[in-house]
Structures are given as structure tokens and as C-alpha cells.
Amino acid sequence: MIPGPVKVAPRVLRAMSKPMISHRSAEFGAIYDECRDLLKEFFETENEVVVMTGSGTVGMDAAIAGLVGREEKIVTISNGKFGERFTEIGERYGKAMPIAFDWGTPINLDRVEAALETGAKAVAMVHNETSVGLTNPAKEIGNMTRKHDAIFIVDGISSIGGNQFKTDEWGIDIAITGSQKALAVPPGLAMVSVSSRSEARFLERSASYYADLKAHLKSARKQPTQTPYTPAVPLFFALQEALHMAKEEGFESRRSRTAMQAGAVRAAADALDIKLFPQINEFSPYSNTVTAMKIPEGISDDRLRGGMKKQGVVVSGGQEKLKGKIFRIGTMGVCSSGDILRTIQTLELVLAKEGKLPNRGAGVEAASKVLGV
Ligand SMILES: Cc1ncc(COP(=O)(O)O)c(C=O)c1O
Incomplete structure (x- = not known):
């Protein structure tokens, strides 16, 4: 992810x-x-x-x-x-x-x-x-x-x-x-x-x-x-397919699906009280292909992303000056609703294990509502 x-x-x-x-x-x-x-x-x-x-x-x-x-x-x-x-x-x-x-x-x-x-x-x-x-x-x-x-x-x-x-x-x-x-x-x-x-x-x-x-x-x-x-040459075969x-x-359907999936990740973050990293304004909205969130207080990047990886879900960390401060979830290409829900569920699992999640299940619930599943 x-x-x-x-x-x-x-x-x-x-x-x-x-x-x-x-x-x-x-x-x-x-x-x-x-x-x-x-x-x-x-x-x-x-x-x-x-x-x-x-x-x-x-x-x-x-x-x-x-x-x-x-x-x-x-x-x-x-x-x-x-x-x-x-x-x-x-x-x-x-x-x-x-x-x-x-x-x-x-x-x-x-x-x-x-x-x-x-x-x-x-x-x-x-x-x-x-x-x-x-x-x-x-x-x-x-x-x-x-x-x-x-x-x-x-x-x-x-x-x-x-x-x-x-x-x-x-x-x-x-x-x-x-x-x-x-x-x-x-x-x-x-x-x-x-x-x-x-x-x-x-x-x-x-x-x-x-x-x-x-x-x-x-x-x-x-x-x-x-x-x-x-x-x-093999990549050209892949590109064609x-x-x-x-x-x-449908190119437009793919874009709107991606937007919905990013919306689901943002809704889950909100429900779990995880803050989004970027500041937005009327000309600069949140990205629909990558959601950057602040790592919650009291848990390290290693434990958060490492814990998720152990469960089989790979998400990205911050780059350069943002290393250890944010984590990022991608929603691009052929990502499914199941991929999104599993990612949120795994995030909840890791946070719960660390004692950082009072409202377990709220993220999955919020994401499924947006995804309509
Ligand atoms: C916005 C943006 N520009 C440039 C790059 C660099 O692309 P590449 O690593 O394929 O050279 C990336 C890669 O993540 C990117 O996201």
C-alpha cells in the first residue's frame, strides 16, 4: 500500500x-x-x-x-x-x-x-x-x-x-x-x-x-x-495490457474510484483521531493518490510500520526531514476496497496492541461507509 x-x-x-x-x-x-x-x-x-x-x-x-x-x-x-x-x-x-x-x-x-x-x-x-x-x-x-x-x-x-x-x-x-x-x-x-x-x-x-x-x-x-x-520491451507489453x-x-471511473478510496483512508484517519499531515487551501486539496498522516504520539515509526509489515501490509514512512514523523498510504492503480479495509484494520490492530486505540473498529467502520461496502 x-x-x-x-x-x-x-x-x-x-x-x-x-x-x-x-x-x-x-x-x-x-x-x-x-x-x-x-x-x-x-x-x-x-x-x-x-x-x-x-x-x-x-x-x-x-x-x-x-x-x-x-x-x-x-x-x-x-x-x-x-x-x-x-x-x-x-x-x-x-x-x-x-x-x-x-x-x-x-x-x-x-x-x-x-x-x-x-x-x-x-x-x-x-x-x-x-x-x-x-x-x-x-x-x-x-x-x-x-x-x-x-x-x-x-x-x-x-x-x-x-x-x-x-x-x-x-x-x-x-x-x-x-x-x-x-x-x-x-x-x-x-x-x-x-x-x-x-x-x-x-x-x-x-x-x-x-x-x-x-x-x-x-x-x-x-x-x-x-x-x-x-x-x-517487456514493460511495453505490460503497459499495453x-x-x-x-x-x-474507464479512465474516469478509475479516477473516481481512487478518489473514493483516498476519501475512505481520510475518513478512517479522522475516526481514529490520526492527523493528516499537509495543510490545504482552496487551490491545494489533499491528494487522492497518497494520504500522508502524522504518526500518533507515543508510538515509533518502527513499531507502527514494522508492526503493520509483520501482518503483511506495507505502508511508506516519511522521506528525509519527515522520517519518523509521518506515514503514507497509497491509493493508486488497481487497489481494491478489500485492500483499503485490510490496511485500516491492520493499522487499528497495531495501534490497539500499543495501547493507542480507544475506539477500535471506528476506522474500518468509517472507511466502509465511504466505500459503500
Ligand atoms: C511526484 C514524484 N515525482 C518524481 C518521482 C520520481 O520517480 P522515479 O522514482 O520513478 O524516478 C516520484 C516517485 O515517487 C514522485 O512521486
Whole structure:
């Protein structure tokens, strides 16, 4: 029950064990074509989508390496670990203008506007900050970037397909996701959508040889459709099958199911008097793909998560400065109501054993109400 890699359905795992095919063959081209088409629906975009072999970070790297030259400015917004990663990448390739907020607190839109007034080629932001369980205002910042004629790069790695994410409507030029999140594929692929507006402003030559979006777009436009270098072929088999599954469920149904499941986790936390970690406001709601909660007083991270793990339920801890302070439950992909209830029940069991639970059963009760089971 961690926020990625998530559980993978048996039919997706089985798809990976098919015999290898050439990545320059018509068979591979047909798989890649279908994935690209379905990913457009998944991203809610008319833009082209390419699939890169590498984890989600390769997509973040590719976007900045291909767009921002050494002397060019990029505004990087952060309120958690992954926003900070954008700042590090921005500093590596260009001139980063970081706008940092305390982890888990909402972005102040005025500060972003003020930074944009000083001129920047691009803005990079994480939509769903997995480290703190908070969703950032992509629509509002998308409007600002259009007004200031900057390219808008959004890390939707733990968001797309789980939270509402409207690539085109929100003016997102480059959107990125990773295979191990809402798509419920094993880790190892990054999916990146690219607007023609951003393509027109790509550098003549990307600073990265491997993570070169121009090269990926060029190969994806060949017949048969292909990738510039040998891709992780079994992961493409898995991606195709996982997209079929998501399409069968319906992309919108998957998002609303995910929202309901996160709502169930939040209701259980409330019933058990466990405090949610992030601060929210009208532009920054709680994440529907990961719920970050404060570890209750008097119990250690080790005993809480270790105790749950002994019962067979794995949840995540806090990262870096939040280590030992929060724990996180993921609700992405093919997670079931049973998975949610078992997780809450196990949490209750561990808290009860530690003498930290006066109202045993209240969490499961609250979660089942939201789930309608
Ligand atoms: C929001 C966000 N961005 C970036 C990453 C990094 O992705 P990866 O570990 O696949 O490179 C993650 C991974 O958890 C994430 O949640």
C-alpha cells in the first residue's frame, strides 16, 4: 500500500513473460502506437506522448535538458521532495529560480507570479507532491505561464490517472508520469506528453544524449513506430495490457474510484483521531493518490510500520526531514476496497496492541461507509 511501485495485476505480469520481439519490428510498432493513443486519453491531451525507458525522473530530466539552456532561467516550485528534485535538475542544466515553501504547505501564487515577472523560459512544478500528500494548483499556474509566455512542465508522476489532471485544459506543455503509479505497471517507464508549443522552443541540441525528447519524438514518428534506443520491451507489453485494463474500467471511473478510496483512508484517519499531515487551501486539496498522516504520539515509526509489515501490509514512512514523523498510504492503480479495509484494520490492530486505540473498529467502520461496502 505504498505510493508506488503499486500492486500489479496478474494479467499485466503475464503479459511481460511473452517472447521477446525486435523493437524495430512492425509488431513492436503496433504496440507502441496503441500505447501512445491510449496514453493521450489517460493524459487528457491531444499532444503527442512518448514512452522512455527509465523511471519517472528520466522524464523530468528530459524535459529540462531539452528546453533550458545554460544561460536560461527556469522557475522551479517546491513544497516537498520531488519539487526540490526539479530545482536540482534546473540547476544542473540552466539557471534555476527556486520558489520553495515549507514541505506540505500550499504554494503562494503571488510569489510564483512575481518570479515570472522577472522572465523565465519555463516553470516546473510537481502536481501531486507524493512526499507530503498534497496537490498543487496546476490550473492556476498554467494560466500564469501562458500570460508570461513560459513553458509549463508538470511532474504528474503520482497524479495522472489518479487525481484529476487535465493536460490541455490546464495549459501543460510537458506532462510526465511513471509506470509504477496509477497505471499499475512495474517501474521502469516514463511517459511524457509534449505540446507543439514546447517542441518549437526545444534547444537545438538537448544537454542529455539518452533523455533527448527530440530523438524520442523523431523515432515515434517513423514507420514502424519506434524508440531511439532499445526499450524495455517487456514493460511495453505490460503497459499495453495495463492500459487495456484501465480503458475497460474507464479512465474516469478509475479516477473516481481512487478518489473514493483516498476519501475512505481520510475518513478512517479522522475516526481514529490520526492527523493528516499537509495543510490545504482552496487551490491545494489533499491528494487522492497518497494520504500522508502524522504518526500518533507515543508510538515509533518502527513499531507502527514494522508492526503493520509483520501482518503483511506495507505502508511508506516519511522521506528525509519527515522520517519518523509521518506515514503514507497509497491509493493508486488497481487497489481494491478489500485492500483499503485490510490496511485500516491492520493499522487499528497495531495501534490497539500499543495501547493507542480507544475506539477500535471506528476506522474500518468509517472507511466502509465511504466505500459503500
Ligand atoms: C511526484 C514524484 N515525482 C518524481 C518521482 C520520481 O520517480 P522515479 O522514482 O520513478 O524516478 C516520484 C516517485 O515517487 C514522485 O512521486
